[in-house]
Amino acid sequence: MTSEKKIIAVQPLGRARRDVLEVIAANLQAFFQIRTEVFLDQPIPDGAYNSQRGQYNCYPIIESLRISKPHHAIKIIGVTEVDLFIPILTYVFGEAELGGNAAVVSTYRLARGKDREPVSSRRLFERAAKIAVHEMGHTFRLPHCKEDRCIMSSFPVLSHIDEKTIYFCRYCTTFLRDEYEKLGFA
Amino acid sequence: MVSELNIMVVDDELIVRESLKGWLEKFGYGVDTAEDAREALEKLEREGYALLFVDIKMPGMDGVELLKRVKEDQPDVIVVMITAHGSIESAIEAMKAGASDYLMKPFDPEDLELLIEKLAQTKRLMDENRRLRESYEGSSRFQDLIGQSGAMQKLFQLIEDVAPGDTAVLIVGETGTGKELVAKAIHALSPRRYAPFVAVNCGAFTETLLESTLFGHEKGAFTGAHHLQKGRLEMANGGTLFLDEVGEISPKMQVDFLRVLEEKKFHRLGNPKPMTTDFRLISATHRDLEEAIQKRVFRQDFYYRINVITIVVPPLRERKEDIELLAHQFLGRYSQELNKNVAGISKEALDILTRYEWPGNVRELENVIERAVVIGKKRKINPADLPFQDARIPRRPIAGSLGEVEKDHISDMLTACDWNIARTASLLGINRTTLYKKIKKYGFKQPAS
Numbered sequence: 001m002t003s004e005k006k007i008i009a010v011q012p013l014g015r016a017r018r019d020v021l022e023v024i025a026a027n028l029q030a031f032f033q034i035r036t037e038v039f040l041d042q043p044i045p046d047g048a049y050n051s052q053r054g055q056y057n058c059y060p061i062i063e064s065l066r067i068s069k070p071h072h073a074i075k076i077i078g079v080t081e082v083d084l085f086i087p088i089l090t091y092v093f094g095e096a097e098l099g100g101n102a103a104v105v106s107t108y109r110l111a112r113g114k115d116r117e118p119v120s121s122r123r124l125f126e127r128a129a130k131i132a133v134h135e136m137g138h139t140f141r142l143p144h145c146k147e148d149r150c151i152m153s154s155f156p157v158l159s160h161i162d163e164k165t166i167y168f169c170r171y172c173t174t175f176l177r178d179e180y181e182k183l184g185f186a
Numbered sequence: 187m188v189s190e191l192n193i194m195v196v197d198d199e200l201i202v203r204e205s206l207k208g209w210l211e212k213f214g215y216g217v218d219t220a221e222d223a224r225e226a227l228e229k230l231e232r233e234g235y236a237l238l239f240v241d242i243k244m245p246g247m248d249g250v251e252l253l254k255r256v257k258e259d260q261p262d263v264i265v266v267m268i269t270a271h272g273s274i275e276s277a278i279e280a281m282k283a284g285a286s287d288y289l290m291k292p293f294d295p296e297d298l299e300l301l302i303e304k305l306a307q308t309k310r311l312m313d314e315n316r317r318l319r320e321s322y323e324g325s326s327r328f329q330d331l332i333g334q335s336g337a338m339q340k341l342f343q344l345i346e347d348v349a350p351g352d353t354a355v356l357i358v359g360e361t362g363t364g365k366e367l368v369a370k371a372i373h374a375l376s377p378r379r380y381a382p383f384v385a386v387n388c389g390a391f392t393e394t395l396l397e398s399t400l401f402g403h404e405k406g407a408f409t410g411a412h413h414l415q416k417g418r419l420e421m422a423n424g425g426t427l428f429l430d431e432v433g434e435i436s437p438k439m440q441v442d443f444l445r446v447l448e449e450k451k452f453h454r455l456g457n458p459k460p461m462t463t464d465f466r467l468i469s470a471t472h473r474d475l476e477e478a479i480q481k482r483v484f485r486q487d488f489y490y491r492i493n494v495i496t497i498v499v500p501p502l503r504e505r506k507e508d509i510e511l512l513a514h515q516f517l518g519r520y521s522q523e524l525n526k527n528v529a530g531i532s533k534e535a536l537d538i539l540t541r542y543e544w545p546g547n548v549r550e551l552e553n554v555i556e557r558a559v560v561i562g563k564k565r566k567i568n569p570a571d572l573p574f575q576d577a578r579i580p581r582r583p584i585a586g587s588l589g590e591v592e593k594d595h596i597s598d599m600l601t602a603c604d605w606n607i608a609r610t611a612s613l614l615g616i617n618r619t620t621l622y623k624k625i626k627k628y629g630f631k632q633p634a635s
């Protein structure tokens with residue numbers, strides 16, 4: 001099922017590698033069966049940077065994405081290379097509102113290995129795609145899943161991300177289908 | 187996803203409340219927030235929460251004071267203190283006042299996730315403990331023995347009269363009437379209630395296995411006795427020994443057991459040293475033991491020893507006024523256990539239940555209601571959810587042989603239970619291994635999902 005009228009917008013925020021954007025767009029299109037479009041770079045919104053933490057707060061970014069979402073997009077996902085946080089956590093790989101229409105992912109921590117050395121592009125692509133699919137799943141009201149292999153299970157650390165495959169378990173597939181029906185493009 | 191923890195976040199900072207709420211909701215938890223201690227206490231009284239995240243520094247009543255108030259009123263509520271300004275003193279004070287943990291904002295994502303998992307586990311254990319305590323202290327009075335009928339009221343009175351003594355009781359009644367529940371109720375109301383209630387189903391063992399089960403054995407007492415094993419007679423010391431299906435005990439075992447009852451002593455197999463034991467004996471049977479005595483398969487002296495007081499449990503068809511009450515009791519239990527939204531029984535279904543003769547008694551009624559909750563698609567149990575549309579007429583044409591009836595029934599149950607083997611086996615009253623053998627025998631195949 002591919003919705004011709006609606007798209008998922010992939011929005012680079014500040015610097016973002018073109019190949020990473022393409023990989024994210026391709027994976028979102030494949031797993032959600034909704035056409036994706038990569039948009040031109042936008043700056044990271046003012047007020048997102050927290051000088052005390054030296055990181056960027058996800059909430060103003062998501063708010064800004066929600067406002068700037070093109071009319072023909074049902075969801076928008078920001079992609080950035082800066083380090084993200086939410087107020088209660090020291091860092092996040094990405095963030096999305098459950099049932100909202102905007103999400104954001106950061107490649108800042110995905111680009112490094114345990115020893116802080118850069119990882120291969122292939123590993124980076126894989127991690128970025130997983131985080132993007134996971135966060136986009138939240139916007140379709142999928143909560144964290146208890147099945148370890150499912151892409152909607154929680155992964156607070158990098159090693160957990162690498163252990164996953166991009167796969168929706170049958171429950172998440174069902175919930176996703178229900179949400180599509182509610183949105184009227186099943 | 188069903189939330190196992192109902193959570194409230196108490197913090198004067200909106201951004202923290204919303205951030206933590208959003209993060210927890212993604213794990214499927216139900217989350218509420220309060221901006222100060224006063225609002226938290228009001229909500230706690232009104233809604234009830236299992237877990238509170240409480241900021242230490244808040245205007246008005248601070249977090250530690252709130253923690254103390256919560257622990258005074260609702261000690262089972264788990265409280266985790268959070269702060270942006272950590273100090274050893276405040277941490278110690280919070281932990282002394284009953285906080286389960288103490289976290290510094292911002293949290294490491296992995297730490298927070300592990301903490302939530304740990305607290306969910308703690309909550310599950312607390313709930314399990316409470317359930318066990320309640321089932322022992324409260325509902326254990328008459329357990330699941332339910333009934334408003336005159337017959338059941340007389341039974342309850344008899345149980346209360348018999349319980350305080352130490353005399354042997356024989357409970358007689360048809361299969362499924364709840365004889366073991368009567369035995370447990372007697373035990374629960376007796377002075378021996380804090381000691382073990384040990385049940386042995388005499389019909390489930392061969393003679394030699396029953397002997398070893400009751401008397402226990404030493405290591406090496408016979409081939410295969412690799413370990414010392416305590417017998418049920420030993421385990422029941424101080425408490426109650428319940429011999430179910432006592433009519434199935436062989437004449438030889440009756441003699442052996444009679445000796446134990448007379449001397450209060452026994453030997454473990456393979457050990458000549460006698461051991462003493464002290465238990466109250468309650469036995470049960472669905473057989474006519476007096477007829478068995480006539481046929482010389484049951485010893486009269488043993489019968490008199492186990493039958494000082496007889497309690498007769500009435501069959502369900504003789505107390506039809508209890509059917510509705512029992513059906514609703516089982517409905518409540520299984521709709522909760524199976525997480526199904528079945529809230530009632532239609533009048534038509536209730537009529538059928540009341541007209542039916544219940545050869546399998548209360549156990550059969552329980553199975554019928556459990557099955558109806560499993561397969562039911564509506565908020566009420568309807569005639570279509572019952573295995574019999576009419577009290578006497580089977581739902582489908584009777585198949586030619588017993589094997590065909592069995593095959594059809596197992597197939598129906600597998601479908602109704604969505605091929606959940608454990609549940610199907612439970613409803614059929616057989617173990618999983620037997621069910622797997624039947625599936626193989628009849629060549630059933632699970633449909634592709």
